[in-house]
Amino acid sequence: MGVALVWFRDDLRLDDHPALRAALERGLVPVPVYIHAPDEEGAWAPGAASDAWRRRSLEALAAALERRGSRLLMLHGPSLGTLQAVAALTGAEAVLWNRRYEPHIEARDTRIKRQLRQDGLHAESFNGSLLFEPWEVETRQGDPYRVFTPFWKNALAHWRPRPLWDAPARLPSPDLAGAPEGRHLDAIVPPPRPAWDTGFWQAWAPGEAGARARLQHVVEHGLHGYAAARDRMAEDGTSRLSPHLHFGEVSVQRVAAAVAATGEAVPAADRQRLLAELGWREFAYHVLHHYPHVADQDLDPRMADFRWARPLRATLEAWEQGRTGVPVIDAGMRQLWQTGWMHNRVRMVVASWLTKHLRIHWRHGARWFWDTLVDADLANNTQGWQWAAGTGADAAPYFRVFNPVSQAQKFDPQGEYIARWLPELAPLPAPARFAPWQHPELLRRYAPRYPRAPQVDLAAGRAAALEAFAALRAGRAG
DNA sequence: TGAAATGTTGGGGCG
DNA sequence: ACGCCCCAACATTTC
Numbered sequence: 001m002g003v004a005l006v007w008f009r010d011d012l013r014l015d016d017h018p019a020l021r022a023a024l025e026r027g028l029v030p031v032p033v034y035i036h037a038p039d040e041e042g043a044w045a046p047g048a049a050s051d052a053w054r055r056r057s058l059e060a061l062a063a064a065l066e067r068r069g070s071r072l073l074m075l076h077g078p079s080l081g082t083l084q085a086v087a088a089l090t091g092a093e094a095v096l097w098n099r100r101y102e103p104h105i106e107a108r109d110t111r112i113k114r115q116l117r118q119d120g121l122h123a124e125s126f127n128g129s130l131l132f133e134p135w136e137v138e139t140r141q142g143d144p145y146r147v148f149t150p151f152w153k154n155a156l157a158h159w160r161p162r163p164l165w166d167a168p169a170r171l172p173s174p175d176l177a178g179a180p181e182g183r184h185l186d187a188i189v190p191p192p193r194p195a196w197d198t199g200f201w202q203a204w205a206p207g208e209a210g211a212r213a214r215l216q217h218v219v220e221h222g223l224h225g226y227a228a229a230r231d232r233m234a235e236d237g238t239s240r241l242s243p244h245l246h247f248g249e250v251s252v253q254r255v256a257a258a259v260a261a262t263g264e265a266v267p268a269a270d271r272q273r274l275l276a277e278l279g280w281r282e283f284a285y286h287v288l289h290h291y292p293h294v295a296d297q298d299l300d301p302r303m304a305d306f307r308w309a310r311p312l313r314a315t316l317e318a319w320e321q322g323r324t325g326v327p328v329i330d331a332g333m334r335q336l337w338q339t340g341w342m343h344n345r346v347r348m349v350v351a352s353w354l355t356k357h358l359r360i361h362w363r364h365g366a367r368w369f370w371d372t373l374v375d376a377d378l379a380n381n382t383q384g385w386q387w388a389a390g391t392g393a394d395a396a397p398y399f400r401v402f403n404p405v406s407q408a409q410k411f412d413p414q415g416e417y418i419a420r421w422l423p424e425l426a427p428l429p430a431p432a433r434f435a436p437w438q439h440p441e442l443l444r445r446y447a448p449r450y451p452r453a454p455q456v457d458l459a460a461g462r463a464a465a466l467e468a469f470a471a472l473r474a475g476r477a478g
Numbered sequence: 479t480g481a482a483a484t485g486t487t488g489g490g491g492c493g
Numbered sequence: 494a495c496g497c498c499c500c501a502a503c504a505t506t507t508c
Contacts, residue, residue: 399508
């Protein structure tokens with residue numbers, strides 16, 4: 001029987017896996033391969049939190065393959081050379097994989113595909129992670145979209161859910177006698193030392209089983225009322241599927257199908273809202289594909305002359321470590337540090353603070369998120385930061401400045417979120433937790449170590465941001 | 479997927 | 494009954 005290498009990357013599942021499916025449908029024995037090649041990730045090599053997750057997800061994938069009679073070959077080295085070597089040693093006739101859509105990875109994979117074909121192998125890639133190919137959706141004029149709503153309207157109108165493919169109960173066992181000895185997981189992604197990630201795994205279950213369990217939970221309990229619940233900071237109202245989707249532990253096609261299948265059981269607005277969140281993910285990949293510079297530069301060239309503040313180390317560190325003196329921001333930054341994740345609404349609030357009140361360029365925030373988020377994803381992270389900073393596609397206008405106090409009052413009315421992640425403020429009565437600088441006597445008594453005042457006065461920071469924006473416009477006009 | 483300033487409206491107190 | 498004022502509630506505009 002012929003052999004096909006199935007090259008796993010950010011698709012760490014067996015269910016609804018187009019490349020694995022293709023191997024089996026061609027009657028080939030799949031040889032699952034994972035190659036660690038961080039040098040090829042360029043400036044955006046996975047961060048520490050991402051690697052901590054990846055390690056667990058790979059462990060789960062390897063176990064799932066073994067339970068089915070197969071085995072994951074984990075290797076370290078240049079992707080092309082490693083694939084060539086393994087193909088030669090196993091006698092593979094095909095190399096199959098699901099596409100990644102980061103521009104520099106797309107370019108690398110195109111070179112790899114060309115070379116493998118020159119070597120006489122059947123090399124083929126599939127869409128395993130998006131509902132729509134980034135180049136598939138276009139305006140009537142044939143241009144890429146830069147505004148979400150028409151993008152999503154057009155995309156949904158053309159959505160034809162494809163049949164899902166269930167992971168087989170058994171897989172053929174590859175003959176790895178001639179193959180290189182696989183590396184131990186520790187050699188691929190070493191465990192964090194010291195084990196700073198222990199707090200993560202009370203909140204998360206990396207791997208395909210955890211992803212499917214979460215999807216089931218969302219569909220059964222999280223969809224009814226989702227549109228409003230997703231904004232409430234203290235609740236488990238968001239889907240929390242982002243890291244599972246990033247690592248491809250669940251197929252986005254399966255997520256969309258499961259949501260759509262709830263039908264009348266769930267209000268249409270809630271269903272559409274969750275689908276729209278998947279839509280933002282699609283939009284982020286669409287924009288990154290067509291404007292590959294956005295990961296590092298403003299999409300909107302008019303922002304090039306904007307007067308960003310010099311990013312002072314101390315200011316940035318206070319933000320990173322949750323010592324800004326604004327409770328909802330500090331709570332969010334500590335949730336991020338302790339669990340590798342932050343509630344979506346809080347992400348918007350902390351991003352607005354950094355880019356508007358502090359006027360620090362969004363790339364500094366994007367970097368910190370990249371290193372600390374378990375769901376760090378180049379397209380989504382870029383889209384989120386450029387949206388918040390007002391520099392990106394369909395971004396919040398620059399003058400849209402979040403007030404972190406009113407945001408907390410609105411979306412954490414009992415101050416529970418603040419108390420949970422900033423326990424030093426828990427002794428304060430809830431109404432005093434939103435702006436403790438207005439209650440100096442309570443601060444002194446109950447939270448003597450918490451900053452006496454925000455790192456920037458709220459009104460002054462807002463005014464300075466608006467003033468800088470006005471100066472930009474004036475400069476352009478004159 | 480804002481916030482704050484400004485404008486409008488209408489009920490009620492009061493002379 | 495009427496005009497006047499206040500002000501909350503809501504709507505619109507501006508940044």
